[in-house]
Amino acid sequence: xxxxxxxxxxxxxxxxxxxxxxxxxxxxxxxxxxxxxxxxxxxxxxxxxxxxxxxxxxxxxxxxxxxxxxxxxxxxxxxxxxxxxxxxxxxxxxxxxxxxxxxxxxxxxxxxxxxxxxxxxxxxxxxxxxxxxxxxxxxxxxxxxxxxxxxxxxxxxxxxxxxxxxxxxxxxxxxxxxxxxxxxxxxxxxxxxxxxxxxxxxxxxxxxxxxxxxxxxx
Amino acid sequence: xxxxxxxxxxxxxxxxxxxxxxxxxxxxxxxxxxxxxxxxxxxxxxxxxxxxxxxxxxxxxxxxxxxxxxxxxxxxxxxxxxxxxxxxxxxxxxxxxxxxxxxxxxxxxxxxxxxxxxxxxxxxxxxxxxxxxxxxxxxxxxxxxxxxxxxxxxxxxxxxxxxxxxxxxxxxxxxxxxxxxxxxxxxxxxxxxxxxxxxxxxxxxxxxxxxxxxxxxx
DNA sequence: ATTATCTATAGATCTATAGATAATGC
DNA sequence: ATTATCTATAGATCTATAGATAATGC
Numbered sequence: 001x002x003x004x005x006x007x008x009x010x011x012x013x014x015x016x017x018x019x020x021x022x023x024x025x026x027x028x029x030x031x032x033x034x035x036x037x038x039x040x041x042x043x044x045x046x047x048x049x050x051x052x053x054x055x056x057x058x059x060x061x062x063x064x065x066x067x068x069x070x071x072x073x074x075x076x077x078x079x080x081x082x083x084x085x086x087x088x089x090x091x092x093x094x095x096x097x098x099x100x101x102x103x104x105x106x107x108x109x110x111x112x113x114x115x116x117x118x119x120x121x122x123x124x125x126x127x128x129x130x131x132x133x134x135x136x137x138x139x140x141x142x143x144x145x146x147x148x149x150x151x152x153x154x155x156x157x158x159x160x161x162x163x164x165x166x167x168x169x170x171x172x173x174x175x176x177x178x179x180x181x182x183x184x185x186x187x188x189x190x191x192x193x194x195x196x197x198x199x200x201x202x203x204x205x206x207x208x209x210x211x212x213x214x215x216x217x218x
Numbered sequence: 219x220x221x222x223x224x225x226x227x228x229x230x231x232x233x234x235x236x237x238x239x240x241x242x243x244x245x246x247x248x249x250x251x252x253x254x255x256x257x258x259x260x261x262x263x264x265x266x267x268x269x270x271x272x273x274x275x276x277x278x279x280x281x282x283x284x285x286x287x288x289x290x291x292x293x294x295x296x297x298x299x300x301x302x303x304x305x306x307x308x309x310x311x312x313x314x315x316x317x318x319x320x321x322x323x324x325x326x327x328x329x330x331x332x333x334x335x336x337x338x339x340x341x342x343x344x345x346x347x348x349x350x351x352x353x354x355x356x357x358x359x360x361x362x363x364x365x366x367x368x369x370x371x372x373x374x375x376x377x378x379x380x381x382x383x384x385x386x387x388x389x390x391x392x393x394x395x396x397x398x399x400x401x402x403x404x405x406x407x408x409x410x411x412x413x414x415x416x417x418x419x420x421x422x423x424x425x426x427x428x429x430x431x432x433x434x435x436x
Numbered sequence: 437a438t439t440a441t442c443t444a445t446a447g448a449t450c451t452a453t454a455g456a457t458a459a460t461g462c
Numbered sequence: 463a464t465t466a467t468c469t470a471t472a473g474a475t476c477t478a479t480a481g482a483t484a485a486t487g488c
Contacts, residue, residue, distance in 0.1 A: 130348030171411030
């Protein structure tokens, strides 16, 4: 690091190649996301993405090997954020003194909050996933990691669980809470009480069910 | 109807224009479904669909106005079957003397059975839906109709429900059972106890939860 | 006369590359 | 010297249509 700190850190000059490169790449990812969400995955052609990002088609291929690499980068920006969230939530230090019910409540809060933010990116990722089994599998793997971390935290408190098979019960509850939250955040609703009630009522009902399923002592 | 019954009913001659037409249309829908499932929605071009169905591109456009019409026909074949199933299941005569628990068990059985059959068609429909908001909305509407019919059957037995707000509880349980079954039949699993256990264990756990949520008397 | 089918093709994409140009970076 | 960008375009699709051909149906 022999670079002049005045220049590199205080940003008197800011159009370094590196930062221009990063800006262009972000602009391309943003443009791809927006087009995918607005017109579906088929509407997001390289030509249109470049146009929207304000660069030429040639520039796209300078930054990404091919269209698939660009799409995967869009997807990865979402999954990286998800992995980060998982890592933070899984930190045992964060949950010292917490009971199973607190863990479940924290999980619900986390997912409800996550689904309320970054919606365009997530929608784009969902559309890409729908057309690509590899991405589907990758997303499932990330969710799996998060769920297994939660499972570990819960089973470290297994003495609270009255169900005769705590391992099965804990897994079942985690799956089911996930399904419940997915149903709540799905924009295409059917009946739907899960989506119609407010967050507090949803949380109360979900926690009540989970406590029953695990036979948590009171 | 002045047609000769010997001909039209006993099929001595079978290559009428009408039946050829139907055969070609079915072949096109089958080919489209297969290609969509095998290569994703983008892989199913008119050229490839025609080739797979063993007809020319021109023939495709004789039977379908454009590509969208063909895709919608693929989708409709699936939703028509679903609507039929809904209509059969919603018949009150079928449920005479049944209790709420029987209704819920019947619903679970129906959906588990449905997800085990006609998988290629449903997979294709799901991929088409993913790229088309109109189809998503249509599917949601069909599920909604089925769920509302179930809701009606349950609320006709509201005296069995101990929950202080039977209407809310019934809607919540229907949503939740739906989410549970979706999670079970999703091929991309996370933890997952819901998918790992056998049908009997799944049903028992689901029914137990529903009975608790509704506060069904015993 | 109508219907089902085919062949051939126009016209509009779309992906990816080659090669030139201008700026940064050592 | 390397990096970022542009222009121009080759080559491969893909959708949809026009017009010919052969069979059914009244």
